[in-house]
Amino acid sequence: MLTKNSLLSVIFLLVLRALSAQPTNQPVPAAWCGTHEYSAWLHWYHDHKNELSTLRDLDTAWLYVPVTIHIVGDDNGSGLYPEGETFRILCEMNEQYAPARIRFYFMPGEPFVYHFKSSWYEHNWDGGYEMITTTKIEDRLNCYIVKDPAGNCGYSWIDAIVMGRGCSGPGNSTWAHEAGHHFSLPHPFFGWEGNAWDFAQPAPPSVGGVPVEKMDSSNCFIAGDRFCDTRPDYLSYRWTCTPDKESTVLQKDPNGVAFRSDATLYMGYALDACTGRFTNEQIEAMRANLYTEHLSYLQASSPEPNLQDDFGISYVSPIDSATEQYNNVWLQWAPVPNAEFYLVEVSNSPFFSVVFFSKLVSGTTAVNATKGIPNNRTLYWRVRAFSSWDLCTPTTAQAPAIFRTRNLSSTNELERLAEITLAPNPVNSGAPMVLSINSSESLDLLLTVSDASGRLCHQNRTFIYPGDNRLEIPTYQLEAGFYFVSLQTTQGTLVKRLVITQ
Numbered sequence: 435m436l437t438k439n440s441l442l443s444v445i446f447l448l449v450l451r452a453l454s455a456q457p458t459n460q461p462v463p464a465a466w467c468g469t470h471e472y473s474a475w476l477h478w479y480h481d482h483k484n485e486l487s488t489l490r491d492l493d494t495a496w497l498y499v500p501v502t503i504h505i506v507g508d509d510n511g512s513g514l515y516p517e518g519e520t521f522r523i524l525c526e527m528n529e530q531y532a533p534a535r536i537r538f539y540f541m542p543g544e545p546f547v548y549h550f551k552s553s554w555y556e557h558n559w560d561g562g563y564e565m566i567t568t569t570k571i572e573d574r575l576n577c578y579i580v581k582d583p584a585g586n587c588g589y590s591w592i593d594a595i596v597m598g599r600g601c602s603g604p605g606n607s608t609w610a611h612e613a614g615h616h617f618s619l620p621h622p623f624f625g626w627e628g629n630a631w632d633f634a635q636p637a638p639p640s641v642g643g644v645p646v647e648k649m650d651s652s653n654c655f656i657a658g659d660r661f662c663d664t665r666p667d668y669l670s671y672r673w674t675c676t677p678d679k680e681s682t683v684l685q686k687d688p689n690g691v692a693f694r695s696d697a698t699l700y701m702g703y704a705l706d707a708c709t710g711r712f713t714n715e716q717i718e719a720m721r722a723n724l725y726t727e728h729l730s731y732l733q734a735s736s737p738e739p740n741l742q743d744d745f746g747i748s749y750v751s752p753i754d755s756a757t758e759q760y761n762n763v764w765l766q767w768a769p770v771p772n773a774e775f776y777l778v779e780v781s782n783s784p785f786f787s788v789v790f791f792s793k794l795v796s797g798t799t800a801v802n803a804t805k806g807i808p809n810n811r812t813l814y815w816r817v818r819a820f821s822s823w824d825l826c827t828p829t830t831a832q833a834p835a836i837f838r839t840r841n842l843s844s845t846n847e848l849e850r851l852a853e854i855t856l857a858p859n860p861v862n863s864g865a866p867m868v869l870s871i872n873s874s875e876s877l878d879l880l881l882t883v884s885d886a887s888g889r890l891c892h893q894n895r896t897f898i899y900p901g902d903n904r905l906e907i908p909t910y911q912l913e914a915g916f917y918f919v920s921l922q923t924t925q926g927t928l929v930k931r932l933v934i935t936q
């Protein structure tokens with residue numbers, strides 16, 4: 435029980451902790467993006483914009499940004515984001531940044547770094563600070579993928595971006611948004627972060643110490659994000675858009691002029707599907723940022739050789755429905771010119787909707803799959819090739835190859851023909867227990883359950899069809915203890931041990 439004194443000291447410790455949890459320039463947690471800062475560099479840029487204008491007008495060069503992705507798991511090594519997905523992420527980023535003539539590529543030799551630490555995998559700001567400051571690598575964009583980035587979808591902080599795995603799916607705009615912050619862009623609603631307002635009322639002249647942008651463009655150079663081609667926007671929460679890509683919420687500027695927010699901006703808070711662009715001024719600022727604050731990123735002046743547009747995968751083994759030992763499948767293919775990475779996947783469907791095995795390899799054209807592949811199935815496998823610069827899956831689908839699995843090492847003929855599982859085991863007395871049999875042939879099965887002393891408890895004869903079969907075994911008459919489940923067929927007999935608990 436807490437005494438008054440100990441309660442006071444606990445409160446004191448909590449206050450101390452809260453204070454120490456605030457490194458300088460710390461963003462305030464928000465539901466979506468955790469970045470609430472205005473970049474000091476961007477203030478400098480606005481003040482020196484005219485001096486940079488000559489460079490800007492002539493500048494049509496592509497800028498190439500090297501990326502290292504830090505994949506963070508928990509202390510046990512679980513929860514790692516699949517590397518194969520990061521190609522899709524950077525491929526989408528390259529589409530989103532193409533109008534800015536900015537292209538991302540994997541840092542040669544250092545595409546991925548792995549960290550296993552639960553306090554980084556699901557972190558508060560302290561954990562995020564420690565993670566970035568102890569592991570960030572110079573002269574490239576450092577992207578971290580964790581489960582929980584301090585309660586946000588993502589944030590940009592201490593010259594790195596940190597993304598939640600749940601916000602990194604296909605079609606997301608979170609990566610483009612956080613990279614935009616990294617290259618100095620603020621939210622178009624800068625100043626409104628964490629501030630609520632009754633939008634039926636005209637907005638105040640300033641919010642959060644920042645002048646509120648007006649519709650007549652009279653203060654756009656100093657108000658909000660300080661860009662004049664981003665309209666006023668006061669919405670600092672996630673919002674959905676109208677078919678016209680505007681906010682449903684009507685707002686009023688300090689002069690009482692009504693407007694709706696522009697939903698197309700990656701830097702705003704409209705839902706991912708509404709967004710699709712950076713403005714010209716935002717693009718100029720990001721490019722100027724790369725030429726100055728992030729000049730060390732500009733190491734490549736042209737892309738490395740790409741993969742050929744029409745490259746095909748030539749499967750070496752297994753092919754033609756060959757039969758393989760299910761827990762030891764050697765998958766091999768022919769090298770693709772200029773490929774640095776291969777993503778190997780095994781599925782039970784040619785569309786790969788369920789993937790049993792997925793592995794990204796580099797420097798080899800073979801994989802030994804020993805885990806995750808089911809026995810006694812017809813399976814599809816495919817290989818996708820990438821390079822540090824070629825991050826997109828070819829638009830023409832690659833035909834998969836086919837193989838079958840068996841337990842070839844089994845001395846029992848029945849086990850070779852069928853994959854048999856009994857679950858749950860142990861089972862509570864009275865709860866249903868299911869015998870699953872995936873068989874390659876039809877079988878006449880005699881099923882018997884007997885107790886530890888050999889007494890017969892249950893017996894029935896049933897027909898097993900090729901494919902998946904499901905038999906429920908009643909347990910309500912069975913007391914707690916050990917039992918034997920025997921499966922007798924003309925192809926052989928198999929006995930499984932069963933434990934029943936109270």
Ligand SMILES: [Zn+2]
Binds near residue numbers: 467468469611615621
């Ligand atoms: Zn943001």
